[in-house]
Amino acid sequence: MTPSFRPAGALPPPLLPSRSRMDQTLAAEPLPQPSATRAAVLHRLDALAAPVRGRLRAAGACAVLAGWLLVAQAALIALAVQRVLVEGHAPATLWPALAALAGIGLARALLGWASRELADGAATRIRTRLRGTLPRRLFAAGVPWLRRQRSGSLSELTGTHTDALEGYFAGYVPARAEVLAVPPLMLAAAFSVDFVVGLVLLLTMPLIPFFMMLVGWGAEAASRRQLRALARMGGHFADRLRGLGLIRLYGRGTAELEGIREAAEGLRTRTLKVLRLAFLSSAVLEFFASVSVAVIALYLGLTYLDMIDLRGAPLTLGTGLFCLLLAPEFYAPMRRLAAHYHDRAGALAALEEIESALGTKAFAPAPSPLRGEGADAAAADAESRVPSRSRHGRQAGRESRDDQAGNGERLAASPAATLLRDGDRSAPAVILRGVALRHAGSDCDAIAGFDLEIAPGESVALTGPSGCGKSTLLEALAGWLPPAAGTVRVEPAARIGYAPQRPFLFHGSIADNLRLAKPDATDAELQAAAEAAQVMRFAARLPDGLDTMIGERGFGLSGGEARRVALARVYLRDAGLLLLDEPTAFLDPETEAALLDALHEHARGRTLVFATHSGAAPRIADRVLPMTTAAEPPR
Numbered sequence: 324m325t326p327s328f329r330p331a332g333a334l335p336p337p338l339l340p341s342r343s344r345m346d347q348t349l350a351a352e353p354l355p356q357p358s359a360t361r362a363a364v365l366h367r368l369d370a371l372a373a374p375v376r377g378r379l380r381a382a383g384a385c386a387v388l389a390g391w392l393l394v395a396q397a398a399l400i401a402l403a404v405q406r407v408l409v410e411g412h413a414p415a416t417l418w419p420a421l422a423a424l425a426g427i428g429l430a431r432a433l434l435g436w437a438s439r440e441l442a443d444g445a446a447t448r449i450r451t452r453l454r455g456t457l458p459r460r461l462f463a464a465g466v467p468w469l470r471r472q473r474s475g476s477l478s479e480l481t482g483t484h485t486d487a488l489e490g491y492f493a494g495y496v497p498a499r500a501e502v503l504a505v506p507p508l509m510l511a512a513a514f515s516v517d518f519v520v521g522l523v524l525l526l527t528m529p530l531i532p533f534f535m536m537l538v539g540w541g542a543e544a545a546s547r548r549q550l551r552a553l554a555r556m557g558g559h560f561a562d563r564l565r566g567l568g569l570i571r572l573y574g575r576g577t578a579e580l581e582g583i584r585e586a587a588e589g590l591r592t593r594t595l596k597v598l599r600l601a602f603l604s605s606a607v608l609e610f611f612a613s614v615s616v617a618v619i620a621l622y623l624g625l626t627y628l629d630m631i632d633l634r635g636a637p638l639t640l641g642t643g644l645f646c647l648l649l650a651p652e653f654y655a656p657m658r659r660l661a662a663h664y665h666d667r668a669g670a671l672a673a674l675e676e677i678e679s680a681l682g683t684k685a686f687a688p689a690p691s692p693l694r695g696e697g698a699d700a701a702a703a704d705a706e707s708r709v710p711s712r713s714r715h716g717r718q719a720g721r722e723s724r725d726d727q728a729g730n731g732e733r734l735a736a737s738p739a740a741t742l743l744r745d746g747d748r749s750a751p752a753v754i755l756r757g758v759a760l761r762h763a764g765s766d767c768d769a770i771a772g773f774d775l776e777i778a779p780g781e782s783v784a785l786t787g788p789s790g791c792g793k794s795t796l797l798e799a800l801a802g803w804l805p806p807a808a809g810t811v812r813v814e815p816a817a818r819i820g821y822a823p824q825r826p827f828l829f830h831g832s833i834a835d836n837l838r839l840a841k842p843d844a845t846d847a848e849l850q851a852a853a854e855a856a857q858v859m860r861f862a863a864r865l866p867d868g869l870d871t872m873i874g875e876r877g878f879g880l881s882g883g884e885a886r887r888v889a890l891a892r893v894y895l896r897d898a899g900l901l902l903l904d905e906p907t908a909f910l911d912p913e914t915e916a917a918l919l920d921a922l923h924e925h926a927r928g929r930t931l932v933f934a935t936h937s938g939a940a941p942r943i944a945d946r947v948l949p950m951t952t953a954a955e956p957p958r
């Protein structure tokens with residue numbers, strides 16, 4: 324990373340943007356999306372339910388059936404009241420009706436329970452599936468892309484954003500089925516007993532979707548801003564935790580805490596905005612539903628008092644009661660849908676956020692496995708069909724190993740080297756033609772017009788000043804960085820072992836980290852790899868040897884020790900093409916010499932390319948390739 328310098332005493336800018344700056348950034352974003360896009364996102368959201376479509380339909384069907392039974396329940400209650408209170412039947416004659424009522428009540432309870440169980444189960448399955456798919460998509464996006472992302476934000480995608488989809492499937496989808504099927508039946512029932520009540524229900528019905536839509540648009544935009552703020556907060560927080568030592572060292576603790584407090588306050592405000600909109604939409608709907616029920620009650624009351632006569636026939640107590648029981652239930656499914664409408668808004672916002680990070684095919688199966696440190700080179704042929712554009716002279720001069728320090732001694736095969744060979748891989752040739760390499764976000768090539776041929780089994784040392792592109796070249800050979808121009812050819816079937824400059828060591832024991840390369844490795848194989856990479860020099864002194872726990876990013880190991888663990892991992896990989904970035908950096912001369920001897924032995928029958936600043940390392944190479952810094956100005 325390029326260091327930036329500021330005058331002594333000048334304060335560094337706050338690492339966290341202030342709330343107002345965050346607000347400005349978020350407010351400037353074009354929200355909400357045009358409706359055509361929203362319809363497409365909604366379609367993709369529904370497509371996520373494909374594997375559990377049957378369950379969701381069953382959940383909807385149960386909810387609909389429970390709603391239909393409610394009409395029968397209201398009719399039975401009205402009938403019983405009419406018979407006993409108006410027609411003077413003995414209460415004992417009502418047993419069949421009461422038994423039917425009890426049966427309907429029980430059936431509705433069971434249907435409601437089944438609907439929730441099915442919908443919750445379906446939503447959980449969708450969420451679980453996404454939790455599995457998203458990391459695969461993240462891996463498939465490739466190392467250069469992943470490097471530019473903030474791990475905190477990415478973890479929000481698989482956490483909060485995925486959770487936000489659940490309410491849509493568990494709540495909104497069954498409620499939508501209910502709204503489509505239950506109110507129409509109730510409307511027909513109301514029309515069949517009283518024309519005016521049916522008309523009131525019919526006329527007030529469109530108001531509800533209209534207000535839902537109005538409030539929903541605002542809710543979607545607010546949800547999206549809130550999710551975005553949440554993802555940023557996650558990213559900032561993870562960064563700050565990682566750099567805690569640095570923050571303390573520079574005395575920025577208080578300022579950072581203040582920044583985090585402000586950002587959290589911004590998030591709280593945004594969350595409350597979403598909740599306010601959700602409550603507002605519910606309140607509006609409750610109001611309209613209550614007014615409509617009141618209008619019906621008023622109409623029925625005035626009719627009973629003979630103050631109005633709109634129906635042209637007498638109104639029985641049973642009919643009035645049936646209408647009064649039905650009216651609030653007519654709005655209930657729509658109110659439920661409205662209550663879940665912000666779930667829909669939240670889910671749309673979450674899906675759009677996930678897609679804007681990963682592309683619209685975020686949930687399609689991942690195309691190919693990640694390549695990289697110790698990865699198979701099935702996609703190793705990072706070949707670009709872009710025509711070669713040689714712009715300035717070849718960067719590399721060539722020297723033979725024999726021209727070097729003259730240290731060409733052959734080394735006897737060690738037992739460790741024998742143990743680590745399984746003989747099922749071959750040393751691939753590497754051919755680069757007119758290659759230009761450019762890092763994402765950079766406006767100039769790190770390497771341009773580069774040609775190189777490496778024979779199978781050859782060892783090549785890349786040397787040259789810092790920044791001349793040695794690591795970049797190794798990244799391209801590993802397939803992490805596709806060429807901007809020219810072709811990079813590595814045999815597609817080649818097994819690659821890559822130890823980058825900053826190897827990633829997972830939280831776990833040293834042995835766990837080594838077994839990443841070969842999960843079924845025996846203890847003897849681990850020991851042999853560790854010895855060859857000079858890991859045992861320090862591991863033997865640790866309390867638990869290779870079983871000693873090390874932290875994320877290799878906490879607890881020195882830079883040179885971490886590199887040696889990564890080198891041992893490459894040895895275990897038994898790769899045909901070894902790509903090593905400064906394998907002997909930070910080592911004392913004695914350890915370096917031992918490591919080089921073992922590497923030289925291990926590299927027999929394999930193709931080896933390594934970058935080095937060491938004066939001693941080139942002795943194990945067949946060829947040294949001095950690279951120069953690209954002089955080309957930015958295009």
Ligand SMILES: Nc1ncnc2c1ncn2[C@@H]1O[C@H](COP(=O)(O)OP(=O)(O)OP(=O)(O)O)[C@@H](O)[C@H]1O
Pocket residue numbers: 762763764765769787788789790791792793794795796824934
């Ligand atoms: N991720 C990146 N994004 C943008 N530019 C980069 C990135 N990584 C490296 N560079 C630039 O590419 C050029 C080559 O860098 P590279 O790390 O390949 O050099 P190097 O020869 O390996 O250096 P060193 O010997 O210090 O390891 C440098 O100018 C560097 O600033």
